[in-house]
Amino acid sequence: MSIRKSSLLLPRATGLAGASALGAALLATTALPSLADEALADLVEGVSPSVVTIIAEQDIVPVQAPGQGQNFDLEDHPFGEFFKRFGAPEGFQAPQRGPSQGLGSGFVLDEAGYIITNHHVVDNASTVTVRLSDDRSFEAEIVGTDPLTDIAVLKIDAGEALQAVEIGDSDVIRVGEDVVAIGNPFGLHSTVTTGIVSAKGRNISAGPYAEFIQTDAAINKGNSGGPLFNMEGEVIGVNSAIYSPTGGSVGLGFAVTSNIVEHIAADLRDDGQVSRGWLGVSIQNVSPEIAAAMGIDASTGALVSDVVAGSPAEGVLEQGDVILTFNDESVDSSSELPILVGTTKVGTESVMTVLRDGKEQQIELTIGQHQSASAEIDKSVDEGISGTALGVTVAPLTDSNRAQMGVAENVDGVVVTDLKPDSPAAKAGLQRGDVIVKLGGQETASPDALKAALDSEKTDPALVLINRGGNQIFVAVEIA
Secondary structure (H helix, E strand, O other), X not given: OOOOXXXXXXXXXXXXXXXXXXXXXXXXXXXXXXXXXXXXHHHHHHHHHHEEEEEEEEOOOOEEOOOOOOEEOOOOOOOHHHHHHHOOOOOOOOOOOOOEEEEEEEEEOOOOOEEEEOHHHHOOOOEEEEEOOOOOEEEOEEEEEEOOOOEEEEEXXXXXXXXXXXXXXXXXXXXXXXXXXXEOHHHOOOEEEEEEEEEEEEOOOOOOOOOEEEEOOOOOOOOOOOEEEOOXXXXXXXXEEEOXXXXXXXXXXXXXXXXXXXXXXXXXXXXXXXXXXXXXXXXEEOOHHHHHHHOOOOOOOEEEEEEOOOOOOOOOOOOOOEEEEEOOEEOOOOOHHHHHHHOOOOOOEEEXXXXXXXXXXXXXXXXXXXXXXXXXXXXXXXXXXXXXXXXXXXXXXXHHHHHHXXXXXXOOOEEEEEEOOOOHHHHOOOOOOOEEEEEOOEEOOOHHHHHHHHHXXXXXXXXXXXXXXXXXXXEEEOOO
């Protein structure tokens, strides 16, 4: 890249006046750092010892090529998916791959050694190592993770008190404020980038319980789990995702808000699990067309489209109610209500303002415990079929998750919510979010139906029909 020399030339000067002008020009080009620059440098120097590197190691379980008697890793093979389902041709050879290692970022939550990072950074890791800013490394315990907000809490024993971050209030930060991201993009330790808050309250289809701050601070692969600081040196978000057509930063980064992170971290530290509040309603936005049809002025609030039987909302809320506020917090859209309810302690008496039949009412109810309604399919499904297993956790297909996953109303099945890394289902290529529609020709509209189909299946591998994002595909799964 060439530099235009003309841009570097100083004006020609003669005499005392010229010397004065020359001196002023030189002074301008050698100005001392501004107070703002010094403040930023002080901030980075103060918080950097709290930012850590996360090293997640995962043992790759090779894919079994049916009929070949060898284990192959087919992930990067152009016909890998075909071979997984229908078997590799005779004589097929593929290279095996050893354990993989992923890098992410994190930060010290408190001096006792609790660390915050992303769930996806440590998901399915066999070993997690935390490397501190002084290059000391410690094996970490995974205290708990929450896939729905992409947050994980780790614990290390450093033998001494660690320097922890200060958690800020993400609700008060304003669009346009300066922010600083620190992490390890592409493994480059303690990289600092700056930007502004581009937007608040972003929903990037990561689930109903996560809310994001958008920033144009450069965030790349390896920044995941790292902190986003305000100019007071407080963490106001956890960098979790980017939007990029190229894989690199294009100025569209997203951080889970600190207020959600603080709530999730406290729950995970308590017992390793997240306890979420639950109303038991299906909701949707009030579009201008719906508002006109209902005879209301504003298209705000969360419209109740269904009430779950046996839920806290049964007998209290009705179809057609528009929830306007929850515990004095306004509900401008349906995406805001799950976050407000989910972060409310179970058993709390809550008050909502509801628009019913054109009139506002105050509704009170007790927040219940969110139920995943999942059922584990494990190796003890049926003693009559020795070693039978899928290795998945499934949940019923509901109207809400049906809409989120793009599954049509005429499709029935069970949703895969978790897989064991070395399970037959994982080897066959099943993923979280897949809907198991049939197994061996039998419909699997409920967890019990899946168990029954698995019990009676005599073919190995079994032909499994799944729905993935609205598309139906068959997968061959070894079950014995």
